[in-house]
Amino acid sequence: MANQKYLLVCSGESCDADKNHLLQEALQREVAASGLGATVQVVKTGCFGFCAKGPVVKILPEETLYVEVQPSDAAAIVQEHLVAGKPVARLCYDQQQSKLHAKLEDIDFYQKQVRIVLRNCGVIDPDSIDEYITRDGYVALEKVLFEMTPEDVITELRKSDLRGRGGAGFPTWRKWEFTRQVTNPEKYVMCNADEGDPGAYMDRSTLEGDPHSILEAMMIAGYTCGSSKGIIYIRAEYPLAIARLKRAIRQAKEYGLMGDQVLGTDFCFDIEIRLGAGAFVCGEETALIASTEGSRGMPRPRPPFPAVKGLWDKPTVINNVETYASIPVIIMKGGDWYARIGTETSKGTKVFALTGKVKNSGLIEVPMGTTLREIVFGIGGGIIGGKTFKAVQTGGPSGGLIPEEYLDTPIDYENLSKLGSIVGSGGMIVMDEDDCVLDVTKFYLDFSVDESCGKCAPCRIGGKTLLTLLDRISKGTGTEDDLAHMKQLSVAMQRASLCGLGQTTPNPVLSIIRHFEDELNNHIQDRHCPAGKCTALVRFEIDPEACIGCTVCARRCPVNCIAGDRKLPHVIDQERCVKCGACLEACKFNAVIKS
Amino acid sequence: MSEERSQVAGSAGDEKLTPELVAFVEEWKPQPGNVIMVLHQVQEHFGYIPRSVAFEVAERLDVPVAKVYGVITFYHFFRMVRPGRHSIAVCMGTACYLKGGQDLINELEMLLGCSNGSVTDDGEFGIEAVRCIGCCGLAPVLTVDGEVFGNLTADDLPGILAQYRGK
Numbered sequence: 001m002a003n004q005k006y007l008l009v010c011s012g013e014s015c016d017a018d019k020n021h022l023l024q025e026a027l028q029r030e031v032a033a034s035g036l037g038a039t040v041q042v043v044k045t046g047c048f049g050f051c052a053k054g055p056v057v058k059i060l061p062e063e064t065l066y067v068e069v070q071p072s073d074a075a076a077i078v079q080e081h082l083v084a085g086k087p088v089a090r091l092c093y094d095q096q097q098s099k100l101h102a103k104l105e106d107i108d109f110y111q112k113q114v115r116i117v118l119r120n121c122g123v124i125d126p127d128s129i130d131e132y133i134t135r136d137g138y139v140a141l142e143k144v145l146f147e148m149t150p151e152d153v154i155t156e157l158r159k160s161d162l163r164g165r166g167g168a169g170f171p172t173w174r175k176w177e178f179t180r181q182v183t184n185p186e187k188y189v190m191c192n193a194d195e196g197d198p199g200a201y202m203d204r205s206t207l208e209g210d211p212h213s214i215l216e217a218m219m220i221a222g223y224t225c226g227s228s229k230g231i232i233y234i235r236a237e238y239p240l241a242i243a244r245l246k247r248a249i250r251q252a253k254e255y256g257l258m259g260d261q262v263l264g265t266d267f268c269f270d271i272e273i274r275l276g277a278g279a280f281v282c283g284e285e286t287a288l289i290a291s292t293e294g295s296r297g298m299p300r301p302r303p304p305f306p307a308v309k310g311l312w313d314k315p316t317v318i319n320n321v322e323t324y325a326s327i328p329v330i331i332m333k334g335g336d337w338y339a340r341i342g343t344e345t346s347k348g349t350k351v352f353a354l355t356g357k358v359k360n361s362g363l364i365e366v367p368m369g370t371t372l373r374e375i376v377f378g379i380g381g382g383i384i385g386g387k388t389f390k391a392v393q394t395g396g397p398s399g400g401l402i403p404e405e406y407l408d409t410p411i412d413y414e415n416l417s418k419l420g421s422i423v424g425s426g427g428m429i430v431m432d433e434d435d436c437v438l439d440v441t442k443f444y445l446d447f448s449v450d451e452s453c454g455k456c457a458p459c460r461i462g463g464k465t466l467l468t469l470l471d472r473i474s475k476g477t478g479t480e481d482d483l484a485h486m487k488q489l490s491v492a493m494q495r496a497s498l499c500g501l502g503q504t505t506p507n508p509v510l511s512i513i514r515h516f517e518d519e520l521n522n523h524i525q526d527r528h529c530p531a532g533k534c535t536a537l538v539r540f541e542i543d544p545e546a547c548i549g550c551t552v553c554a555r556r557c558p559v560n561c562i563a564g565d566r567k568l569p570h571v572i573d574q575e576r577c578v579k580c581g582a583c584l585e586a587c588k589f590n591a592v593i594k595s
Numbered sequence: 596m597s598e599e600r601s602q603v604a605g606s607a608g609d610e611k612l613t614p615e616l617v618a619f620v621e622e623w624k625p626q627p628g629n630v631i632m633v634l635h636q637v638q639e640h641f642g643y644i645p646r647s648v649a650f651e652v653a654e655r656l657d658v659p660v661a662k663v664y665g666v667i668t669f670y671h672f673f674r675m676v677r678p679g680r681h682s683i684a685v686c687m688g689t690a691c692y693l694k695g696g697q698d699l700i701n702e703l704e705m706l707l708g709c710s711n712g713s714v715t716d717d718g719e720f721g722i723e724a725v726r727c728i729g730c731c732g733l734a735p736v737l738t739v740d741g742e743v744f745g746n747l748t749a750d751d752l753p754g755i756l757a758q759y760r761g762k
Contacts, residue, residue: 013728013729013730013743014729014730014731014732014733014743014745016743051730051731051732051733052732054732054733195729196726196727197727198687198688198689198692198726198727199688199689199690199691199727199731200727200729200731201727201729201730201731204729205729236635236672237672237725237726237728237729238729239741274628274631274632275631275632275635276670276672277631277634277635277666277670277671277672277673278670278671278672278726279669279670279671280726291631292628293627293628294627294628294629294630294631294632294666295628295630295662295665295666296665296666296669297669297670312627353731355689355690355731355732355734356689356690356693356694357693357694361690361731361732361734362732363732393689396689427689429689429690429693431693435693440689440693443689443692444689453669558705580701
C-alpha cells in the first residue's frame with residue numbers, strides 16, 4: 001500500500017507517565033471511526049527523547065511531530081491531518097514563538113543529533129521482533145556467524161575504537177580480546193544495566209525502546225569470546241525495561257535466533273536476567289559480579305580482572321548497555337565508518353540525558369566532539385525562564401561542574417577529564433544562577449557517602465569527612481583551612497580507594513574548589529550564599545516601611561514565627577524561622593527581604 | 596488500634612511463605628546466587644520482607660540468616676517494614692533535587708503528618724525518598740503505587756493524595 005501512514009506514539013516511561021495508553025486508544029478509535037483503518041496504523045514505540053514535550057506523536061512518512069498531545073487531541077490529528085491533509089498547528093512544537101515547526105528535521109532539538117545507539121528508539125515497536133528485523137535487526141549476528149571469525153570481529157571493533165560507555169572509557173576490543181584469549185570452556189557475557197547515576201536514564205530508554213539490539217550484541221560478544229551464557233544485570237527499579245527484555249528473549253528463542261544452534265550453526269547462546277536491588281556501587285564490575293552471585297555488592301581489588309576471573313571465577317566480559325547497542329551497527333557498517341565519527345581519541349556518538357534547568361530536557365545522542373555549548377544552548381534551547389547559566393554537571397556523583405568559560409570544549413573522554421569532570425555514563429545536568437554549587441556538591445557527596453559499601457577506609461571515612469567539611473562551610477562556620485584539608489583528603493581518596501566509586505567521590509569537591517572558588521569564599525569569608533540555597537546563611541526580614549500589615553505572611557508561615565497586628569508592620573522571629581521562604585512568596589508588597 | 600499499629604509496623608511475625616513462594620524458592624534453590632532473586636519475589640508478594648519470612652528463606656535455601664540479613668540491609672530496594680497501603684516514592688535524583696524534590700517531601704510530611712521513610716498512623720500512605728526513577732524530563736517527579744506524576748509543585752499534592760485516599 002503506497003499511501004500507508006503510521007502514527008507513532010511514544011511509550012517510554014516519561015511519556016507513559018502522562019497516561020499515553022489512553023492517547024493510543026483514542027487515536028485508534030478515531031482512526032477506525034473515520035474509516036482509515038486499512039491505511040493508517042497506530043504504533044507504540046520506544047522513547048523519542050524529547051521528554052520535556054511529551055507525550056509525543058510522530059506521523060510517518062511525512063515525519064510530522066506533535067508535542068504535548070492529549071487524548072482529546074486525537075480527533076483533531078485524525079480529522080485535520082489524516083483526512084484533510086493539514087497539520088494541526090496548535091500541536092506543533094513552537095520553537096521561537098513565531099514559526100511553527102511541523103517536521104522533525106526542522107526542530108533544533110533533533111538537528112544536531114546523530115542516532116546510532118538510539119537508532120530504533122521511537123521508530124519501532126519494542127515488543128515486536130519483526131519490526132526490529134525489518135530495520136536490519138539480527139543482520140549483524142548473521143554476518144558474524146557466517147562470514148566472520150572471532151578475530152575478524154575484534155579487528156572490526158579495534159578499527160572502530162569503541163570505548164566503554166559506562167563511564168571509564170576502556171577500549172571494548174581489548175576487553176573482548178582478553179576474554180577470548182583465556183582458555184576455559186565456561187565463560188560469561190554480562191550486560192551492566194544497573195544504571196544508578198541519579199539524573200540519567202540513557203540505558204533505561206535504550207532497553208525500553210530497543211531491547212533486541214542488546215541481545216544481538218551480547219550474542220556477538222558470546223561468539224567472539226567463546227561464551228554460551230549471557231546475563232543481564234538490571235535495576236529492579238526498571239520494571240518496564242525488564243518486561244520488554246523478557247519478551248524479547250522469548251521472541252528471539254522462538255525465531256531460532258537464541259538458544260541451541262543459533263541460525264542452524266553450532267553456536268549456542270542463552271541469556272538470563274538478574275535483578276539489582278538499588279546499590280550504586282554495583283555499577284562497578286567486580287561489585288556487580290558479587291551481586292550477581294547473590295552477595296552484598298562489594299568490589300574486590302583488580303587484578304585479576306573479570307576477563308580472567310569474573311562471575312563464578314570464570315572469564316567474564318562485561319559491557320554497558322550503550323556499548324552493546326553500538327556494536328551491531330559497527331559490525332554492519334564497519335569499524336572504519338564508525339571511527340570517522342567523533343574526535344581523535346573518542347570515536348562515535350554518546351547518549352546524554354540532558355536535564356536540569358534547560359528548556360528542552362530529554363535524551364539526546366551526539367557525535368563525540370560536540371561542544372557543551374551546542375548541547376546546552378543549541379539542542380537544549382538554553383536556560384528556562386531567561387535565567388543565567390551557571391554550570392553544567394557531567395558524570396553524576398563521579399564527575400564535576402563545568403563553568404561557562406569552558407562551554408566551547410568539544411566533549412570527549414580526555415577533554416572532560418582535563419576539566420576535572422568525566423564523560424561518565426551520560427548524565428548532563430544544567431544549573432542556573434539559582435543553584436548553589438556547594439549545595440549541589442553536598443547533594444552528590446551525600447549520595448556517594450550513602451552508597452559507599454564501607455569496605456575500604458579511604459572511601460568510607462574520607463567521604464564522610466568531606467561531607468562534614470562541606471556542611472560546615474554551608475552553615476557559615478567553615479575556614480580557609482577547610483579547603484586545603486578537603487584537597488588533601490580528596491587526593492588521598494583518589495589514590496587509595498579500592499574501586500571507582502571511592503576514587504571519583506571527591507571529583508565534585510575538587511571541581512568546585514577549582515572552578516568556583518569565589519562562590520566558596522563567599523560562604524567562608526562573607527558568610528553569604530549568593531544563590532540563597534544554603535538556608536543557614538539566608539535571612540528573611542520584613543521591611544517596616546513597605547509592610548502594610550495585611551497579615552498574609554503570618555498566616556502562610558508554617559511555624560507561626562511572624563508576629564504583628566493588623567495594619568501594623570510585622571516582624572519575623574529569627575530564632576524560630578525555618579527559612580522556607582513562604583513569606584517571601586506570599587507578600588504582594590515586596591516587604592519581605594531575603595539576604 | 597494497638598493491634599492495627601503492630602500490623603502496620605510489620606512486627607506481627609506470623610507471615611509465612613505462600614505455596615507459590617515455596618515453589619519459587621525450590622525452583623531457584625539449585626541455582627547459584629539465588630538469594631537476591633528470591634528476596635525480590637518475597638518483597639513483591641508482601642510489599643516488604645517480614646522477619647519471619649527472612650528466617651524461612653534462609654532455612655529453605657540453606658544459607659545462614661546472617662547472609663540473608665546482610666543482603667537485605669545492603670541494598671536500598673529491600674525493606675523490612677510494612678509499607679503503607681499506598682506507597683509514595685519521591686524521586687531525589689539530581690534533576691528532581693534541583694527542581695524542588697525536597698519541597699515535595701516537606702509538603703507531604705506536612706500534609707500527612709508523618710516523616711520521610713515512615714508510614715501514616717492509619718497505614719494509608721508511606722513516604723519514601725528514592726533514587727532516580729529515570730523520568731528526569733518530568734522533574735520533579737513522584738510515584739504513587741508505581742504510577743508516575745511529573746512536573747509537580749507542592750500545590751498538586753493534595754489532589755494526588757485525594758485520588759488514592761480510602762482506595
